[in-house]
Amino acid sequence: xxxxxxxxxxNSDSIGRIQHITPENAGWKYIGFDVYLLEPGQTLSFATENxxxxxxxxxxxxxxxxxxxxxxxxxxxxSPFERIPPYSVYVPNNEEVVITAETKLELAVCSAPGxxxxxxxxxxxxxxxxxYRGKGKNQRYVQNILxxxxxxxxxxxxxxxxxxxxxSSYPSHKHDQDNFPSKTFLEETYYHRLDPQQGFCLQxxxxxxxxLDECVAVYDKDVVKVPKGYHxxxxxxxxxxxxxxxxxxxxxxWRFTWEEAHAxxxxxxxxxxxx
Numbered sequence: 001x002x003x004x005x006x007x008x009x010x011n012s013d014s015i016g017r018i019q020h021i022t023p024e025n026a027g028w029k030y031i032g033f034d035v036y037l038l039e040p041g042q043t044l045s046f047a048t049e050n051x052x053x054x055x056x057x058x059x060x061x062x063x064x065x066x067x068x069x070x071x072x073x074x075x076x077x078x079s080p081f082e083r084i085p086p087y088s089v090y091v092p093n094n095e096e097v098v099i100t101a102e103t104k105l106e107l108a109v110c111s112a113p114g115x116x117x118x119x120x121x122x123x124x125x126x127x128x129x130x131x132y133r134g135k136g137k138n139q140r141y142v143q144n145i146l147x148x149x150x151x152x153x154x155x156x157x158x159x160x161x162x163x164x165x166x167x168s169s170y171p172s173h174k175h176d177q178d179n180f181p182s183k184t185f186l187e188e189t190y191y192h193r194l195d196p197q198q199g200f201c202l203q204x205x206x207x208x209x210x211x212l213d214e215c216v217a218v219y220d221k222d223v224v225k226v227p228k229g230y231h232x233x234x235x236x237x238x239x240x241x242x243x244x245x246x247x248x249x250x251x252x253x254w255r256f257t258w259e260e261a262h263a264x265x266x267x268x269x270x271x272x273x274x275x
Contacts, residue, residue, distance in 0.1 A: 003027045005205050005214050009221035012037050015044060019223050021189060028227050030154060030248035032111035033189045035221065038062075038101035045098045052114030053091040054123075054146050054157045056244060058193075060105035064089045065098045069120045073102055076125065080106075080242045081195045083161055085128035085143045090121050090152060108191060112154035112248035136271035140168040148254050156186070156247040156254060162201075162235050171266060172230035172259035174207075178250055183257060186249040188226040190233070192218045192241065199239030205231045208259075230259050 003026065009018050019035040032051065035058075036044060055064060061075035074087040091097055093114030099107060129144045144150075146157035162168040178185040194200065197220045206213040207229035218224060224231070235241045247254065264270060 003225075005225050005227075006216045006218070007223040007225065009219070016042060018221060019191070021223060021225065026187075026225050026227070028187050028225075030112050031187045031189055031246055032109075033191070033223065033246055034109040035191060035223075036105070036107045036109065038099075038105040038107060040101055040103055042101045042105075043098060044107070045096070048091055048093050048095045048097060048111075048114065050093050050114065051111045052093055052153050052155060053097070054110040054152070054155050054246075055089040055091065055097070055099065056108040056110065056145060056157065057087045058106040058108050058244065060107075061102040062105050062107065063100045063102060066091055066095045066120050068095075069122075071122050074122065075102070078103070080159070080193055081240065083141065085125035085130065086145065086159070087125065088123040088145050088157070090118070090123060090146065092116050092118055092120060092153075095120065108244055110155055110157055110246040112246075115153045117153050118151045134168070134170075137166050138168070138170055138265055138270070139163075139166060148252055152252065154248045154252055156245075156252065158245045160243050160245065162233065162241040164235050164240055165237050166235055168233045168241070170232040171262040172232050173256045174228070174230050174259070175247075175249075175254065175256040176228035180251055180253060180255060182255060184249060184251050184253045184255040186247040186254065188231065188245060188247045190218075190224040190226070190231075191244040192220065192222050192224070193243070194220045195240045195242070196238075199236060201236060201239065201241050202234045203231065205229050
């Protein structure tokens, strides 16, 4: 039986975890992704073993320490919808990590295979490149936390904001072939937030041959898993969208191809001119 692309938000467990995605339960090879909702003073600790991590403070303040580094009272935004870049911490494999929540904390823990190439480092808001992509009803705002021109072994991490009624991750594109330099294979997760929180958005994941074709209604704090294929997102009137993307694969380069039928959305003929 095929695995669902949708991971619904769970009630917080004993350590505050509401999402727990591993290569094993996702049926793939590279990405691990957890989300924790921690109370002030609550502590989370783990060993990185053979994986590298990017700890993204989605909202709230925290102190993060490893065997070699300590970052005290980091963080700035108290909601991702403030639309300012987050504080994040990159941690290589073979490390010990302790995170202490200084306020209510929403923490995304992103992981992929690590090789010990780069040391632990703090990624501050000033280190995050921001940009608008698209035009018309396909415009979105992007915050590049860990793009492919910044050091890491496997992980790519980015935040995307899409206003109500707009689309993003569109025109439909895919990165599911290991054929560099024109294409790369990257698994991907989407951690969704909605504003207001009772809203939902729609995401479709599908392939050219139809072997995968799912469209799901995604609610606040749900995750969509993209093992292959195209994966556009559409927002609904009244609700703005935020999602945190994690990508990883055998080569840390983002090379994708458009679905031919919809590539014209990138052309000068869009937005359509009034008659």
